[in-house]
Amino acid sequence: MDGPVFITDRGRPAFALLKIDDYYRIAGQSERSLLDVMDGIPGGEGIDFEPPRLQLQIQDASFD
Numbered sequence: 001m002d003g004p005v006f007i008t009d010r011g012r013p014a015f016a017l018l019k020i021d022d023y024y025r026i027a028g029q030s031e032r033s034l035l036d037v038m039d040g041i042p043g044g045e046g047i048d049f050e051p052p053r054l055q056l057q058i059q060d061a062s063f064d
Contacts, residue, residue, distance in 0.1 A: 004018040024031055038044065 004016040004022075006013045007015040007017060009015075018026075020031070
């Protein structure tokens with residue numbers, strides 16, 4: 001697929017859907033990680049967040 005998909009509202013273009021890579025190129029941005037996004041949240045500097053480590057036990061599959 002080439003180019004954006006236009007979404008109309010009562011026959012008039014209202015939105016444009018495009019590939020994320022195209023959006024980043026047009027916006028002059030690079031892809032941001034979740035950590036980058038979370039670092040940009042205002043007021044979040046002093047929040048301590050240490051989630052507990054997940055204790056996961058994997059069992060063998062039984063195909064009987």
